[in-house]
Amino acid sequence: MFREITLGQYYPADSVLHRLDPRVKLFATLIYIIVLFIAEKPIPFLVITAALIAVIVMSKVPFSYMVRGLRGIVMLLVIAGVFNLFMTPGIVVYKIGPFEISDIGLKNAIIMVVRMVYLIIGTSLMTLTTTPNQLTDGLERSLRPLSRLGAPVHEISMMMSIALRFIPILVEETDKIMKAQMARGADFESGGLITRAKAMVPILVPLFVSAFRRASDLAMAMEARCYHGGEGRTKMKPLTYKASDRVAYVLIMAFLVAVAVLSLI
Amino acid sequence: MSIILDHVTYTYSEKTAYEIKALDDVSLSIKDGEFIGIIGHTGSGKSTLVQHLNGLLRATSGTIYYNGQDIYDKDFNLKNMRTKVGMVFQYPEHQLFETTVFEDVKYGPKNQGLSDKEATNRAYDALADVNFPDEYFDQSPFELSGGQKRRAAIAGVLAMEPEVLILDEPTAGLDPKGQRDILNLIRRMHESSGRTIILVSHSMEDVAEYVDRIIVMDEGRVFLDGAPDYVFSHTDLLEEKGLAVPQVTYLMEELRAKGIPIEGQPTTLEMAEKEILRLHKAGVF
Incomplete structure (x- = not known):
């Protein structure tokens, strides 16, 4: 959806x-x-x-x-x-x-x-x-x-690309969690504003948990491949x-x- | 309680560059009390298929009947049906969210509109059904081990007392003992309550040992449909599609190729044992 x-x-x-x-x-x-x-x-x-x-x-x-x-x-x-x-x-x-x-x-x-x-x-x-x-x-x-002035340009762009990369993953994850809760009878469409906001809790909690899990997995995977920031790093496709x-x-x-x-x- | 799929087709991202036909003209009839295994390799449409059975996905074309009623009918209560056709997703522990295990299991029954007392009873029964240890009832679900989390999540669906239970790869990511436990649990639920169970799996051994009907999916179509010995007698066809038959069936086929007159198509260890003992008694060995 x-x-x-x-x-x-x-x-x-x-x-x-x-x-x-x-x-x-x-x-x-x-x-x-x-x-x-x-x-x-x-x-x-x-x-x-x-x-x-x-x-x-x-x-x-x-x-x-x-x-x-x-x-x-x-x-x-x-x-x-x-x-x-x-x-x-x-x-x-x-x-x-x-x-x-x-x-x-x-x-x-x-x-x-x-x-x-x-x-x-x-x-x-x-x-x-x-x-x-x-x-x-x-x-x-x-x-x-700008990096000569001390701005963390590489770090910012790495964060951006990770954030962008994670959008579709989190969208898919949200979809999955929503379906799982709907299978347990959750209803996201009816009720007033407060009821609906409350209905989001069963989606948001698992979503945050999985986002943190993924983030720590990714950090581990990057370190395992010797990632140490931008210095001296070359590009495959400059x-x-x-x-x-x-x-x-x-x-x-x-x-x-x-x-x-x-x-x- | 039957589910009938009539020429169901489902297309992801229709009319875009990413269009994929996940289900292609699937017609099936699922009878009351059946224990069905759905197999197929990744992307064969098995998960998409089961998500249609409780109306989570809406077919692009075709009709689905639940107990004779068209589930896409305007008057049909989909929310109510979803609690009757329980669905345990892959990695169900990812849906846990409450502060305690007990509260989490109560979420489903509460959504069904049951009173707090009834929901508590249901949660208690469901957790007992999955052999969940009492001392963890009030613990945060996030502090449990993988196997316990899975049990708690399955209990969350069982607590709604569904008539049909769908499980999508319920053993994925568990150790061998955890896998046995979960599968034995599912079998017990089938035998004690006689509810319809649909098990999505890609372990041929599990499917052969537990279910009485196998549906093989391939590229969104039903490729084979029948009892385990019927399906697993098509070794060549299955291998062509990147699937396999249980190890023991391979063994029996090899014995047969060596000239040993094996009868039938043993698909489980027990069946093979019986057949070998029979032959032994008959004096073949």
Whole structure:
């Protein structure tokens, strides 16, 4: 019943985007987020939309996968949209009973909703085309300069990759425990808020117990294989830039400049 | 009390890149009081199959009837049925959560809507049934040994007094004595109360010794279905699917190949012993 979670899930396919260096994709995502917040006029948004569509097509990931990530934020979208729509002062363009919609409100609401939708689609594009391991590899490599300042970059990225690796395991475990308790007559759907919260105890306790058990097993297995942190550790597949990665960097910068210039004029 | 599966198919993650057909057109009829063993290698669909029997998984297509009622019917009370078809999952000790063993065993009966007194009685009986030592009743379930945890967890399902009991690999991860104990316990429950028992296992020896009907699963389909001597007479077919017959059956087949006139298909040590003694008396040796 939890198999439907897609946020942060990798979709295996063979596309240009899948083969790109994770550092490029991280950088592109960062630029994309900046650009989304620079853009305020229709023309820059058209450019962003065109770029987004092009990337979606290149990724070979079914569009439905990206939309699925949106389901979780539907409420947030509605609330943000409605508040911006009705609460912004300005020239009234529309009236529904006591509620007034101003021109600025309308514009803000549209920008807000478009930004959030694009943000989710864009970032889920990155996680859909990059395996969690690549992602943390890329992050570790990109943040390496910080380790000279004493930041535990390797440790953080190791923790991240372990955390990511454990999400599907814990999801499966939750599913199993839920089923086991349902087989003992547990009911998670009926009753008020307190009854339902109480009904979660038989799931949460075994889940925590198993998470700790797994964590200590993993720590033992890592030590048994002489893991001692990042120092002197080499990679089986070190990240190297290819020609396509360089082209991608150029395109990303061109995209940033184009949107920035179009936003200014 | 019968369970009938009518052309049941189940697909995991339908219409995605990860689509897997875990059950493929399975039709079965499970009668009252049967002791059934389900075997098959990993991924053959045995766990998926048993999870359909108490409605934990909903078939993608096909129907399941419990005592003649369609369990997917809107009016059918699935929650109630789940307590009648008890299910002991693999590593059931992972579901323990209460502060004491006794409280944990009471969880099922309480969910059935029984009073605290009745639930206490049920828990007491169930723990006695699994030979759980009295002195540990008030201990935290997390401090028990593996075998004791398993017993406590099985008692948690037994306390609901199910009519059908499904056990998914109940002996996995136990030492040989623990395995014997659990299997003897299951046999006793079958003999004393006559309830239907479905045992998922991949130990051919266990299955041959305890059950009276074997269902062999392969790639989501029922591959063989019948009494142990019938199923284990298909050595070639089973080996083709990566399965085996009990050691003793191999031995008897080898003796037969040496020209010793062995009758039938002995699948347990006892049966083999009887056959060898018979031949000995007849003067073959």
